[in-house]
Amino acid sequence: MKVLIAPDSFKESLDAPAVAQALAQGWCMGMPGAQCIELPVADGGEGTTQTLVAATGGMLHQARVEDPLGRPVDALWGELPDGTAVIECASASGLALLGPHERDPWCASTFGTGQLIKCALDAGARRFIIGLGGSATNDGGAGMLQALGLELVDQAGGPVERGAKGLARLSRINADGLDKRLMACEFQIACDVNNPLVGQEGASAVFGPQKGASPAMVERLDRVLATYASCVETTTGKAVKDEPGAGAAGGLGAAFLAFFPAQLKPGIDIVLDAVQFDQRLQDADLVLTGEGRIDRQSVRGKTIQGVARHARAQNVPCIAVGGSVPVDPQTLDLLSDEGIAAVFPILPAAISLEQALSCAAENLRACARNLAAFSAWGQQQTRQTAK
Structure with missing residues (x-):
């Protein structure tokens, strides 16, 4: 499985390369042998x-x-x-x-x-x-x-x-x-x-x-x-x-x-062009993106919107992870309309903001590991059904 990992930074916690690395490490724990392409991105702001x-x-x-x-x-x-x-x-x-x-x-x-x-x-x-x-x-x-x-x-x-x-x-x-x-x-x-x-x-x-x-x-x-x-x-x-x-x-x-x-x-758009995102997207089975806070602003020119739109154009599913994610159906519908198949929080429990910031890498790895393990299970079930 080829996974293109293209997150933004998690503000005040990890820069985009560190986020991409943690997600790749976690995914490979849950799905050994997966091909993870780390492609940290940004929306033109700091970083x-x-x-x-x-x-x-x-x-x-x-x-x-x-x-x-x-x-x-x-x-x-x-x-x-x-x-x-x-x-x-x-x-x-x-x-x-x-x-x-x-x-x-x-x-x-x-x-x-x-x-x-x-x-x-x-x-x-x-x-x-x-x-x-x-x-x-x-x-x-x-x-x-x-x-x-x-x-x-x-x-x-x-x-x-x-x-x-x-x-x-x-x-x-x-x-x-x-x-x-x-x-x-x-x-x-x-x-x-x-x-x-x-x-x-x-x-x-x-x-x-x-x-x-x-x-x-x-x-x-x-x-x-x-x-x-x-x-x-x-x-x-x-x-x-x-x-x-x-x-x-x-x-x-x-x-x-x-x-x-x-x-x-x-x-x-400028950043995705500069890193040749569309070329790297070829043959990918999944795109994994994310940012520290996902909300309605995320579909107003932010990283995950741009990544999801480009993935959708090539019929590649895209999922997003975040430290803070929406729970209201309206915002989730907006994200879905942009091509984001699902949104997952990385926090394992109700913790303070200070704890969330300090444990971001650990939580990103754990979240990615769980997503990969579930994906691997789904692939196995599909193969068994096909038999």
């Missing part, structure tokens, strides 16, 4: 770089860049075997880099993300996969553009500060110094939200509060992004403020749409 590098046999690179508040931080970017660079904005501009008391979307900048892109350009990369999840910023990607040579100018002709506070003084944009190499590149942007840049569903209103913005700051942030969008349109001729996805990562999506040869796509 995508390391997951793609592990799945393809690529390389990780470390670069000293600036964090959201301008402090030095060592960030990672990945290089796949075909030369594609993989960069997560969270690695340099992420919320996880700040303490709760440091969250300040008025000052936070995406400058470090631009520095990572420049590092990859200097290394020869011309194809990029960029993950937009987990940012601490709300600067419309202005900092990233500044790191790549774009000038943001105030009324006196001087450069504006980094962050949204600089955009409050923005008068015009000079793109003459923007790195010319960018236009010879291809950018696939992993974006799983369709929020516009400004307005009630925009970057500031929807995502600003979780980054530390008060209601008053949300209003200020929205105003400066509207001014920024006007300057962007004057400079590029592109109206991005209402574009779906422009509000992703505090407006970073807008910068890519306006100044880069970029395409915004669901992250899981």
Whole structure:
């Protein structure tokens, strides 16, 4: 039996490669001789770089860049075997880099993300996969553009500060110094939200509060992004403020749409293409996927939805495991509609969250072992019936 094991990470517990390994170990315990293909995946959020590098046999690179508040931080970017660079904005501009008391979307900048892109350009990369999840910023990607040579100018002709506070003084944009190499590149942007840049569903209103913005700051942030969008349109001729996805990562999506040869796509689709999922799916008898929490959000561009859809297209059954799984029939029906034949919890009993996180690998192995043993029993019964 050939089993393709393609899970996401279990947040705060195990990364995707570790989850795939535990599931493969458990399956082989319950069905000795099974062929388990470990193919950890991700949906474009945090962990995508390391997951793609592990799945393809690529390389990780470390670069000293600036964090959201301008402090030095060592960030990672990945290089796949075909030369594609993989960069997560969270690695340099992420919320996880700040303490709760440091969250300040008025000052936070995406400058470090631009520095990572420049590092990859200097290394020869011309194809990029960029993950937009987990940012601490709300600067419309202005900092990233500044790191790549774009000038943001105030009324006196001087450069504006980094962050949204600089955009409050923005008068015009000079793109003459923007790195010319960018236009010879291809950018696939992993974006799983369709929020516009400004307005009630925009970057500031929807995502600003979780980054530390008060209601008053949300209003200020929205105003400066509207001014920024006007300057962007004057400079590029592109109206991005209402574009779906422009509000992703505090407006970073807008910068890519306006100044880069970029395409915004669901992250899981980009990842599955990069790891050649459909090719590896050939001749598989079963797909085993999973993530830490499975709920209604799982069918809104998350990993297990993408994996299940691709498996269904090739008529391969797909089952999912999770630390927290739904019990209501409506959600289970939604998962079934996406091609997930069954969903199984990995927890053996009612335990604390702390215990669940610390014992995830053990519980994944046990769950996979039981599923494999039942599958092996089913195969045996089918053979006996055929006789």
